[in-house]
Structures are given as structure tokens and as C-alpha cells.
Amino acid sequence: MSKKAVSLKQVTFKYKNSTKFAITNVSLEINADDFLLLVGYSGSGKSTLLKTINGLIPNFYAGTFGGSIKINGEDIIDKNPAQLAKQVGFVFQNPENQISNLTVEKEIAFPLENFGVPRNEIITRIDELVELLGIERIRYKSPFSISGGEQQLTAIAAALALDPPMLILDEVTAHLSPNSANDLLKILFKLNQEHDKTIILSEHRLDRCLNYVNKIAYIEQGKLKISGSLKEVLSSKEYPENLLPKVPRLFYELARKSNDFNNFSSKFRKSFNVENLPITISDFKKLMQIEGEYHD
Amino acid sequence: MIEFENVSFTYKKKDELVLRNVTFSIKKGELVAFVGRNGAGKTTLIKHINGLLRPAEGEVRVNTENIIKKPISEMAKIVGLAFQNPNHQLFAETVKKELEFGPKNLGIDEEEREKIVLDIAKQFNITHLLERSPFELSGGERRLVSIASVLTMNQQILVLDEPSFGQDYRQKEMLGNYLKELSDNGMTIIVVSHDIDFISEYIPRVIVLLDGEITADGATLDILSDDDLIRKSDLDRPILLDLVDSIKSKYPEFQSFLKETMIADNLLTILTQEKTKKGGSM
Amino acid sequence: MSSKILEYFDYESDKSILHQVDPRGKALFVVVITCITILFRELVPLLLILGAIIPLTFLAHFFKKWMRTILILLPLILLIIIINALLLKVEYPTTIGIIMALRLIILTAVYGLFFQTVSPDDISQMLIKFRLPFTFAWAISTAYRFIPTLANETNIIMAAQKSRGLQIDRGNIFKRARNMVPLLIPIFASAMRRSWQLAEAIESRGWNATKNRTYLYSLKMKWWDYLVILVCLAIFGLFLFLVITQVDLPIWMQLYIPSKYELKELFKAAWDWIKGLFTK
Incomplete structure (x- = not known):
């Protein structure tokens, strides 16, 4: 437990x-x-x-x-x-409206300053965080000269500055381009797996x-x-139903429609039981291979 | 109908061109998406369609007429343009006044305005919101009002910047179906978007911009299947494409689709045929 | 033009000699020069001050930008000279006009030097050193931080409303004022939303968690900063001494434009000449 x-x-x-x-x-x-x-x-x-x-x-x-x-x-x-x-570290939806300092580094320092952490410790912590989030390049840059994805990484770094065990993120990818959104999710996964952070994400x-x-x-x-x-x-x-991800949605669609095709065996139909619900594409591929056996 | 012919544009003389030799043509009733990474020139491009920006070189034609000399207020009667964030344009006390704003700017009298507002409200299904303040509406409602409010002058061209931004699945579905309906009724619609899932579901034609140049223009499925292009343009590969690929590796006759219902139909048909071929019985 | 004026206040992250001077020293310099410039009523001392400041603008790599600002302000400068020269009822109105203009020119240089070489962060650090509350200092640097955001947003809002047929510069002054409403309301609404979101964010980052706040960077005086302060105080002391003892300035410092070159006279001569052309 x-x-x-x-x-x-x-x-x-x-x-x-x-x-x-x-x-x-x-x-x-x-x-x-x-x-x-x-x-x-x-x-x-x-x-x-x-x-x-x-x-x-x-x-x-x-x-x-x-x-x-x-x-x-x-x-x-x-x-x-x-x-x-x-x-608790909290990251908000709008990257721009949560950064109040004039450089990335100062934004990360802000929570530490608020808690009266000594200067040399602040610097060590910034070193760690920019490395962890891969934002060394933009450390001394101003928040409006960097991309939305980088702004959001800066906000995450600031939320992590005090090393909270938990991170809450409220629709943080909404303003990002698809690739930066995917990169951000990968970083959150890393924080969860390798740094034992509890992550709550909407x-x-x-x-x-x-x-x-x-x-x-x-x-x-x-x-x-x-x-x-x-x-x-x-x-x-x-x-x-209309909040279902693509793969489960396709699965349900197949389940529903397979009833219209009455030349399928009941065994085949059974494979479309919710117990077999695929979530990811690899789940789905597995299901397809099982289903292949029914033909032979 | 919208035609760009060798359009180039630069904000400052010294700077690089934001648009270079952009040429394309969009027919009446088409529904087209412009995609590309941030700073590729998408927003700059759509600002040329209603004269907010003028080309440094080349020609922009709307309904076969060069618009270089036409003032924006004149273009507003032909092109409706709504930006990404409804908060950047909503300002009136009531939705009704918001809808009236455009016609009022054109000096249309009150009686006529009343009629226009009721028509457009009915069309967008927002009649029940007319007396409410646009500031107390939900995000989805605000988006609808902002689009309705740029279409009050009976324009035949609609340009939308990131229409699906901040919308949940249900709102996107409503918006997507609505755009389809408008285009079926002859409205030309241009959308700028990052939202690949939205595009793959509702928009049949995609034009890709890269560093101010058009690098691809074609059917959505063809464009989105081009991995190299997708990567270069900072776009997402549609989730279902991976699935389609894996099905194809097993059943080569499987056709690519980007909608679950069509994938399901296609797959089940193939499975049935295969079964009949093999002579299996029920 | 308005955006160009803003540009004048822009901080340039540069490494010039003047950038290395502590902002407190520079603030003192600004105060001293402002006092002296306003209090001197003679042409030559002001020219001397200007002469002393020009090298500083080169040191701060500010000269070009300053000249550009002066160019923008040129109509205003000429207006000051002409209006004073024509309307003032004193003995040497043109000289007074030129003095007024000189003050403006000197002050643009001095304040420009300050904002050019002191980063907004340093300004807030300076205010903290002056024992102003952190909240106040933070508000100043944050306001600065959001200027580009606000400018960008204003542009979007303008484009959005123009696309709906709004003609901002049409009609008389009242109509124009009314045309601003569709711009101002979204700008204000968005500023409100932003300040709310910002408040949420800083609250979540431990705002006011302890009374003993630390700072990643804070200002430290170096020997040359003491020197700068000393020199500023010396200049100010000398000036005060002159004022208090009411020593008469040497004659050469009390130079003025001779009355035959007064603008009024020159205009009159030119007018007579033109009239002469026609009466012939």
C-alpha cells in the first residue's frame, strides 16, 4: 500500500x-x-x-x-x-501571466527568496533545476524572449524550487505548440518516475x-x-463517450458495429468485451493479433 | 474566392521576409487550414486577407478584385476575421450590442440592425444569450459570440485564428460541425490552427507554412501522413495514424482514414471479406 | 511616435563603464544635475553642463539614441524657443527660450542615461535599499516586465476591432473618444484578468512567507561608487555655496543674445523685406 x-x-x-x-x-x-x-x-x-x-x-x-x-x-x-x-507546487494555464520576474533565473529564485533561503543555496538550487528541466540555455533570458513551452518550463522550475513532493498543473499545455506540449508531458513523467513527485494534471x-x-x-x-x-x-x-480517447473510442465503435456484421463468430464478438478495452495503440495492436486467430 | 499571387511581406525593411512568394487560391465554399510552427507567418498571412496588412510585393485578390486600395472598413463587409482570444474583442454590455457593433460601424440603421442581429443569433443558436453580458458567458459561448459578431455583415469569407483554442471536446465538435455546415452553404472558411486532431476531423484541405513560405498544400490526410513535413513544422502526428499504419501492416488493402467510424467500417468490411474468401461459415 | 518615446526609456543590457556604477550613485547624479539645471538661469553654465554630459552619453553608448530622441523632440524644442522669444515680456526673451530648451535637452540626456544603464531590477533593488517595502519595489519591476505584453495585446485588440469595421481615426474629437471604448474595455478587462492570475501565481510561490526575505542579487557599493557619490556631493556643495553666498557669476558667463538678434527683431526684418518685395 x-x-x-x-x-x-x-x-x-x-x-x-x-x-x-x-x-x-x-x-x-x-x-x-x-x-x-x-x-x-x-x-x-x-x-x-x-x-x-x-x-x-x-x-x-x-x-x-x-x-x-x-x-x-x-x-x-x-x-x-x-x-x-x-x-505543493502549482503551475497555471497561462504561461505569461504567472511569471513576474525579469529573467528565468530570478523567477526560479523568487520562491526561495520569499522563504529567506541564503543566496548561495539559491544559486545551487537554480543550477539543479535548470539542469533537471533542460533550460540551461535560457537561464539569463527575459521571460518574453522565450517560447511558450520554455515559459511553462520556467514556471515548473519555479514551482519546484522549494522541492515540494507534489506538483499540480492546471491545463498547462493549452497555450503550447503540439511538440512543446508533448515534451512537457515527458518531463512530468520523468519527475513522477525518477524524482518521486506526485503529479496531478488537468x-x-x-x-x-x-x-x-x-x-x-x-x-x-x-x-x-x-x-x-x-x-x-x-x-x-x-x-x-465524447471524452473518450481515440483508441477506446475506436474499440467501442468496432464493438457496436461488429453486431451489424452477422458473419462474425460469437468468440470474435467476445473479444470486444470491455474487459479487453485497449487504452494505448500497443494495447490495440495486441488485441488485433488475438483477433487474427479467429480466422484460422 | 481568395487568391494570393507571389505575396511577400516584411515588418521592418532590414528584417527578413515574414512571407515570401506566397501563392495559393481558395475557392468559394472551401474549408482550409493553415498550419505551421509559431512565427511561420500564419497570422501575418491572414491579416492580408482583410487588408490589416498590405503586401510589400505581389497581389491579394478577393473575389477576383485586387484589394490593395480597399480600406479595412470596406473589407470588413466581405471578410469576417476573428482572433484567437474572444477576450480581445468582446466589450459591449450585452451580446446584442456586441453583435450590433459591426453593422453600426458601417452606418446601418437601427431597424435593419435589429433584423441582422436576430438572424445571426438564430443562425448561431445564441438567441437566449442576447441580453446577457458577454463577460459572464462560458468560454465556449464567448467563442461563438465572437465568431457571430464578425459575421454580422453577411460576409461570404470567414477567417479564424486558432478557433479550437481552450475548447473542450464537446465544444470543438459543435464548432467543427458548425464550420462544416457554413462551408456547405457556400461560405469560404480559413482557419489557422495547431490543433491537429481538430483539423484532421473537420478540415479537408491543409496549407503548410514554413519560414514564410508555403511548403505543402493538399488534402489533409496526405499532408498529415508526411512525417518529415510534420516534424519540420512542429506539428503533431495524428494519434490514429499510428493505428492506421499498424492495421495496414496486417491488411494492406486497408484504406487510411482519420475518423474512428470510418476506420471501424473499413476494418470490419475487410475482416468480413477475408472470412468469406477463406470460405468460413457463420 | 509614442512607441519611440517608450524606446527611449528602454534599458540596454550592456557592459559600458556607466553600467558598472551603482544605481544609487546614478540616482544622486540625476537629482544633482536636475536641481542645478533648473536653478541656473544663465546660458553659459547650462552649456557647460551639457558639454560635461555629452562625454558621458558616449561612455554609456547612449549618444546615438539620445540624438534620435532629440530629433523626435525637435519640433517641441523649436516651439519652446519661438514662443518664449515672441511672447515673453523680458529684456532677452530669446535667451530665455534657448535656456528653457537647453534644460529640456540636458534632462533628456540625464534621465536617459539613468534608464539606459539601470535595469528595472536594479531600480527595484535600489528602492529596497532605500527601505521602501518589497511589495512596492516588486510592483515597479513587474509593471516594467509587462510593458511588452501590454503593447502586443493592444495591437491585437486594435486589429480585431478594425476587422469589425471600427475606424479609429474618423470623425470629430468626441466621436474619436467614443471609438476608443471598444479598445479600452478589452485592454482593461485583460489587465484585470492578468493581475488576478499573477496574484494567484505569486501567492502559490510563497509570497510573504517570511519577513526576512533574501535576494539572489543585491546591490553592493564598490570604491568607484563612493567616488561617484563624493563627486556629485562636491558639485552640489559648490553649487549651494554659490547660491547661498550669492556670488556674482563672471561677466563671460552672463552672456545673452544681443537685442539686434532677438527673434522678434529678425522676424520683423524678414517681414519688412517681404513687404518691400511686393510694394516695389
């Missing part, structure tokens, strides 16, 4: 001046070694949920809050985001994440509908 990193119990929040609850009774456990993908339509409460984990809600946004949130077993309700910065481009995440949580109109392993969630009836 792996260590619990986050545990949400019955978390509910309504923004001040809003009539609707943004999230209602969300209970969710996240393990220390998880790479969790949070999925849902725009406006379903993904951002709100993520912001409860680093204390922006209810400390920065006014509103009605209910429930309990524990990080590493410790209740965080009365802690503000600054106090939590050592436990993202619209599901297909590109499937090779990296181990868990999915689906949220709809502020309610957590289902969470668990990829297979569990994507084969569940709670999960909406």
Missing part, C-alpha cells in the same frame, strides 16, 4: 457572488506515487478542485467551503498558499497523456463521477 499524498473528504465550494456550487462533496485519495489526470468539460470544476489542494481555495478566493483536505495526513484548511508552497488533450498517467478522475458539474485506473474509468458507464 503506497503512501497517501492527498485525501479530500466531502469537499464543497461555492464562490462568493455565485449561485451554484463549483464543486460538491468531492472525495478523492491520491497516492504519493500517482500521476493523476483530471478530466472534465470546461466549467466542470477542475480548476476549483485543483486550487483547493494548494489552499488558493478557500484562502485566496472568498466563498463557502465545506469538507476536509489532508496533505500527508495533515489538515491544511487554515493554511494559506504561501505556507503550502513547500508541500488536461484537454487526453490522448497525449495516456502513456504517462496511471490514474484518471472524471468530474462533471462539480461532482466527482469516477476515479481509478485508466481501464476502470474508461470502461465505466459513468464516463462520457
Whole structure:
């Protein structure tokens, strides 16, 4: 049994001046070694949920809050985001609007300065982070002379500066070109696998994440509908069809249509049972090879 | 109809050309995507279509007429252009006033404006939003309002910069189908996008820009299957292409498609034929 | 033109001698020269100050940029001279006009030198050294950080509204003012959104976590900085001494434009000559 990193119990929040609850009774456990993908339509409460984990809600946004949130077993309700910065790193959607310093290096130093870390330690930490994220080249550059992908890597470096065990990323690839988005996901995977970071990511481009995440949580109109392993969630009836990644979608399509072709054996049809749901392309290839045997 | 003939452009004299010898032609009712890495010149190019920028060399023709002398306010009646972020153009107190803005700029009287607004709202299915403030709408609704608000002058050409940006799957589907419908009804639509999945699903023709030059122009599937081109242009390979390739290695007669439904049909048909060939019974 | 004026305030990351001087020394220099320039009412001392500053602009690699700024300001400079020369009811109005213009020229050089050689970060560090709260210093450098973003965004918004048929420079002044609304509202809305997002971000990066904030870079005075300060104070002291003791400046320093070359007279002569052409 792996260590619990986050545990949400019955978390509910309504923004001040809003009539609707943004999230209602969300209970969710996240393990220390998880790479969790949070999925849902725009406006379903993904951002709100993520912001409860680093204390922006209810400390920065006014509103009605209910429930309990524990990080590493410790209740965080009365802690503000600054106090939590050592436990949770947060990266936002818009790369440009989260960088306030005039060089990449100074942006990474900013959280360390805020915590009064001595200068020589700050420099060592910057050395480590630019190497880890592969941004040595842009260390002394100004944030507006670098690409969106590099800006987002800078923001990740700043979020990691205090070495929090957990990183939360709110649709961070939205502003990036496809290749930089893919590169960024690879780096997150590396952080999860090699540096033991818990990663919580909300993202619209599901297909590109499937090779990296181990868990999915689906949220709809502020309610957590289902969470668990990829297979569990994507084969569940709670999960909406038009948010399916391409491969499972094709699988369901084949399953449905194979009924119209009545010259297939029942054995063949059985291979389209949800138990065999392929998630990635290699899963699908495997399935196809099994299916090949039915012909001979 | 839009034609570019040897169009070149530079922001500063000394600097390199942002567009060089760009030549293409888009027929009425076509739905075309411009793709390419950041800084390839896509946004510069679309700004030429309504005269926001003028070519340093070459000619831009819209409906066979050279537009070099036409003011932007005149072009606004022919071309609707919406930029990536709706927040950069929405400003009025209500959606209705937002929609009225264009016709008002052209000096159309109130009665006529009222009619135009109701028409366009109906067309975009946003009639229920007319009295609301554009600032309190959801992202998807704002996108629709921003597109509707540039199409209030009965233009036959629509240019969109990153229309699927920040949209979830459901919103993209709605937008994609909507663009298709508009183009079926004769509207010429040009889209600038990075979103390969969106393009592969809804847009039949792709033009690739690289360093201000057109490097490819053709059917979406052909362009997106060109790995070399995809890599050079900082684009994604569509997920399903890998799948299609693996199916093809087993069944060479399999045809490439980029839609799940068509892949499924194609695959099942082949499997059935194979079975009949082998004389297998039910 | 407006963007060119902004360019004038741009910091150039350069390694000139003047870049090596501590911003506090340079700030003192700016204050001293500003005081002296404003208080001197004679032509020659101002010319001497100008003469002393020109080498500095070369040292900071600022001369060309300064000249470009002067060129942009040339109409204004000429206007100052002409209006003063024609309208002032004093003995030597043209001299006064030239003095006014000289002040403007000197001040553009001095402030330009400062902004050219002091990075926005150094400005905020300097404010911290002057014991201003960090929040204030941070706000200054961040405001600077977002200037290009804002400029870029304004361009996009302008293009977007023009594409909807907005003609910004049409009609009378009231109409034009009204035409700004579709530009200003998105600009403000977006600035609000940005400041909100920025606040979220710095909050998540441990803003105000401790009272004893450290700094990756902070200013340190070198021996030459003390020298610069000493020289500035000496100049200022000398000037104060002159003011307090009310010593008369030597005659050669009290030079003025002789009345036969007053602009008014020259204009009049030219007018008479033109009239003469026609009456013949």
C-alpha cells in the first residue's frame, strides 16, 4: 500500500457572488506515487478542485467551503498558499501571466527568496533545476524572449524550487505548440518516475497523456463521477463517450458495429468485451493479433 | 474566392521576409487550414486577407478584385476575421450590442440592425444569450459570440485564428460541425490552427507554412501522413495514424482514414471479406 | 511616435563603464544635475553642463539614441524657443527660450542615461535599499516586465476591432473618444484578468512567507561608487555655496543674445523685406 499524498473528504465550494456550487462533496485519495489526470468539460470544476489542494481555495478566493483536505495526513484548511508552497507546487494555464520576474533565473529564485533561503543555496538550487528541466540555455533570458513551452518550463522550475513532493498543473499545455506540449508531458513523467513527485494534471488533450498517467478522475458539474485506473474509468458507464480517447473510442465503435456484421463468430464478438478495452495503440495492436486467430 | 499571387511581406525593411512568394487560391465554399510552427507567418498571412496588412510585393485578390486600395472598413463587409482570444474583442454590455457593433460601424440603421442581429443569433443558436453580458458567458459561448459578431455583415469569407483554442471536446465538435455546415452553404472558411486532431476531423484541405513560405498544400490526410513535413513544422502526428499504419501492416488493402467510424467500417468490411474468401461459415 | 518615446526609456543590457556604477550613485547624479539645471538661469553654465554630459552619453553608448530622441523632440524644442522669444515680456526673451530648451535637452540626456544603464531590477533593488517595502519595489519591476505584453495585446485588440469595421481615426474629437471604448474595455478587462492570475501565481510561490526575505542579487557599493557619490556631493556643495553666498557669476558667463538678434527683431526684418518685395 503506497503512501497517501492527498485525501479530500466531502469537499464543497461555492464562490462568493455565485449561485451554484463549483464543486460538491468531492472525495478523492491520491497516492504519493500517482500521476493523476483530471478530466472534465470546461466549467466542470477542475480548476476549483485543483486550487483547493494548494489552499488558493478557500484562502485566496472568498466563498463557502465545506469538507476536509489532508496533505500527508495533515489538515491544511487554515493554511494559506504561501505556507503550502513547500508541500505543493502549482503551475497555471497561462504561461505569461504567472511569471513576474525579469529573467528565468530570478523567477526560479523568487520562491526561495520569499522563504529567506541564503543566496548561495539559491544559486545551487537554480543550477539543479535548470539542469533537471533542460533550460540551461535560457537561464539569463527575459521571460518574453522565450517560447511558450520554455515559459511553462520556467514556471515548473519555479514551482519546484522549494522541492515540494507534489506538483499540480492546471491545463498547462493549452497555450503550447503540439511538440512543446508533448515534451512537457515527458518531463512530468520523468519527475513522477525518477524524482518521486506526485503529479496531478488537468488536461484537454487526453490522448497525449495516456502513456504517462496511471490514474484518471472524471468530474462533471462539480461532482466527482469516477476515479481509478485508466481501464476502470474508461470502461465505466459513468464516463462520457465524447471524452473518450481515440483508441477506446475506436474499440467501442468496432464493438457496436461488429453486431451489424452477422458473419462474425460469437468468440470474435467476445473479444470486444470491455474487459479487453485497449487504452494505448500497443494495447490495440495486441488485441488485433488475438483477433487474427479467429480466422484460422 | 481568395487568391494570393507571389505575396511577400516584411515588418521592418532590414528584417527578413515574414512571407515570401506566397501563392495559393481558395475557392468559394472551401474549408482550409493553415498550419505551421509559431512565427511561420500564419497570422501575418491572414491579416492580408482583410487588408490589416498590405503586401510589400505581389497581389491579394478577393473575389477576383485586387484589394490593395480597399480600406479595412470596406473589407470588413466581405471578410469576417476573428482572433484567437474572444477576450480581445468582446466589450459591449450585452451580446446584442456586441453583435450590433459591426453593422453600426458601417452606418446601418437601427431597424435593419435589429433584423441582422436576430438572424445571426438564430443562425448561431445564441438567441437566449442576447441580453446577457458577454463577460459572464462560458468560454465556449464567448467563442461563438465572437465568431457571430464578425459575421454580422453577411460576409461570404470567414477567417479564424486558432478557433479550437481552450475548447473542450464537446465544444470543438459543435464548432467543427458548425464550420462544416457554413462551408456547405457556400461560405469560404480559413482557419489557422495547431490543433491537429481538430483539423484532421473537420478540415479537408491543409496549407503548410514554413519560414514564410508555403511548403505543402493538399488534402489533409496526405499532408498529415508526411512525417518529415510534420516534424519540420512542429506539428503533431495524428494519434490514429499510428493505428492506421499498424492495421495496414496486417491488411494492406486497408484504406487510411482519420475518423474512428470510418476506420471501424473499413476494418470490419475487410475482416468480413477475408472470412468469406477463406470460405468460413457463420 | 509614442512607441519611440517608450524606446527611449528602454534599458540596454550592456557592459559600458556607466553600467558598472551603482544605481544609487546614478540616482544622486540625476537629482544633482536636475536641481542645478533648473536653478541656473544663465546660458553659459547650462552649456557647460551639457558639454560635461555629452562625454558621458558616449561612455554609456547612449549618444546615438539620445540624438534620435532629440530629433523626435525637435519640433517641441523649436516651439519652446519661438514662443518664449515672441511672447515673453523680458529684456532677452530669446535667451530665455534657448535656456528653457537647453534644460529640456540636458534632462533628456540625464534621465536617459539613468534608464539606459539601470535595469528595472536594479531600480527595484535600489528602492529596497532605500527601505521602501518589497511589495512596492516588486510592483515597479513587474509593471516594467509587462510593458511588452501590454503593447502586443493592444495591437491585437486594435486589429480585431478594425476587422469589425471600427475606424479609429474618423470623425470629430468626441466621436474619436467614443471609438476608443471598444479598445479600452478589452485592454482593461485583460489587465484585470492578468493581475488576478499573477496574484494567484505569486501567492502559490510563497509570497510573504517570511519577513526576512533574501535576494539572489543585491546591490553592493564598490570604491568607484563612493567616488561617484563624493563627486556629485562636491558639485552640489559648490553649487549651494554659490547660491547661498550669492556670488556674482563672471561677466563671460552672463552672456545673452544681443537685442539686434532677438527673434522678434529678425522676424520683423524678414517681414519688412517681404513687404518691400511686393510694394516695389
